[in-house]
Amino acid sequence: MITTRAFTVGPTESGWARTVTELAVAELGPGDVLVRVEYSGINFKDGLASSAEGRVARIDPLIPGIDLAGVIVESDAPAFAPGMRVLAHGYDLGVAHHGGYAGLARVPAEWLVPMPAGLDSRTAMMVGTAGYTAALSVDALERAGLVAGSGPVLVTGATGGVGSMAIGMLAAHGYEVVASTGKADQADWLRSLGASEVIDRAEVSAESTRPLERERWAGAVDCVGGSTLAYVLRTLRYGASVAASGLTGGTALATNVHPFILRGVNLLGIDSVQTPIDRRRAMWDRIATDLRPAWLDTEHATTVGLHALGAELDRILVGGMRGRVLVDPNS
Numbered sequence: 001m002i003t004t005r006a007f008t009v010g011p012t013e014s015g016w017a018r019t020v021t022e023l024a025v026a027e028l029g030p031g032d033v034l035v036r037v038e039y040s041g042i043n044f045k046d047g048l049a050s051s052a053e054g055r056v057a058r059i060d061p062l063i064p065g066i067d068l069a070g071v072i073v074e075s076d077a078p079a080f081a082p083g084m085r086v087l088a089h090g091y092d093l094g095v096a097h098h099g100g101y102a103g104l105a106r107v108p109a110e111w112l113v114p115m116p117a118g119l120d121s122r123t124a125m126m127v128g129t130a131g132y133t134a135a136l137s138v139d140a141l142e143r144a145g146l147v148a149g150s151g152p153v154l155v156t157g158a159t160g161g162v163g164s165m166a167i168g169m170l171a172a173h174g175y176e177v178v179a180s181t182g183k184a185d186q187a188d189w190l191r192s193l194g195a196s197e198v199i200d201r202a203e204v205s206a207e208s209t210r211p212l213e214r215e216r217w218a219g220a221v222d223c224v225g226g227s228t229l230a231y232v233l234r235t236l237r238y239g240a241s242v243a244a245s246g247l248t249g250g251t252a253l254a255t256n257v258h259p260f261i262l263r264g265v266n267l268l269g270i271d272s273v274q275t276p277i278d279r280r281r282a283m284w285d286r287i288a289t290d291l292r293p294a295w296l297d298t299e300h301a302t303t304v305g306l307h308a309l310g311a312e313l314d315r316i317l318v319g320g321m322r323g324r325v326l327v328d329p330n331s
């Protein structure tokens with residue numbers, strides 16, 4: 001029996017368990033392509049999928065890991081030959097289908113993105129779902145009319161995965177980026193990623209009964225939601241847009257119609273999970289070229305093996321991350 005080392009989660013008689021175990025390759029689930037995973041990453045959703053309270057895991061046990069990149073070892077799909085480097089994220093991966101926290105993953109070909117020229121498994125996983133979401137956000141803002149030189153663009157949750165990637169991608173396009181963070185000691189790091197100004201999270205998450213405030217932002221990438229998204233809507237400039245992807249600051253949105261009907265602002269919803277595969281592959285080509293953060297090859301990313309994963313998964317759920325943490329399932 002061929003097996004692979006895997007990090008699994010799920011309920012047991014003695015409660016929720018996280019285990020590093022050997023799993024039969026035959027148990028990896030359906031799919032026409034077998035991938036040797038070189039790297040995965042840690043996203044907020046991986047934290048949710050790995051905890052009982054998260055209510056995200058839909059199979060039991062589950063190998064989490066919504067991102068993976070590696071080399072094809074077996075394939076029944078004509079477009080994907082053994083030896084090819086690929087990446088995958090989203091759809092059911094790491095939620096209802098075994099994900100990237102294992103040495104091998106079996107994946108449907110229609111979920112796979114051929115590794116774009118200029119990226120490798122490590123840099124692709126530094127980007128991961130978080131960076132892909134940041135890229136979708138920048139793309140959505142530009143489709144809605146944002147151009148470099150139009151004014152400051154706010155990035156919230158700046159030290160996290162989506163935020164730090166958004167800073168690098170916006171800076172690569174020449175935007176003036178203002179980063180908001182709850183981690184004042186990371187201001188220099190955020191500037192090194194491309195932020196021209198760093199402001200306190202408290203400033204952008206304050207509750208207010210005022211329907212509108214001073215017009216400030218030419219655009220915004222918001223992965224925090226809650227009172228932060230409400231603040232952004234009150235302070236966007238006339239006709240500007242916010243790309244909203246996340247909920248680390250809460251799911252409720254207390255707002256009113258004034259930003260929409262008096263300032264013509266746009267609330268752009270961002271979903272990384274179900275993007276049709278052709279658009280996904282095209283977006284990864286942009287990530288490898290014009291949206292590529294300048295620091296992608298030089299930025300240090302902590303890499304953990306399967307035994308050290310638990311602590312990192314707990315950390316992301318309390319907002320304790322700085323940038324991206326990579327997972328090497330072979331160490």
Ligand SMILES: NC(=O)c1ccc[n+]([C@@H]2O[C@H](COP(=O)([O-])OP(=O)(O)OC[C@H]3O[C@@H](n4cnc5c(N)ncnc54)[C@H](OP(=O)(O)O)[C@@H]3O)[C@@H](O)[C@H]2O)c1
Nearest residue numbers: 044157158159160161162181182246247248249271272319
């Ligand atoms: N729509 C999609 O397809 C999609 C895809 C990926 C991620 N997401 C969502 O986007 C969010 C961010 O994901 P991520 O992987 O970047 O997570 P992350 O690395 O943990 O980053 C989230 C950041 O939000 C800030 N934050 C944490 N708690 C907060 C609070 N109570 N109030 C305000 N800010 C808080 C922190 O940044 P600072 O300390 O710098 O403020 C934290 O680093 C999550 O909600 C995730 O589910 C959605």
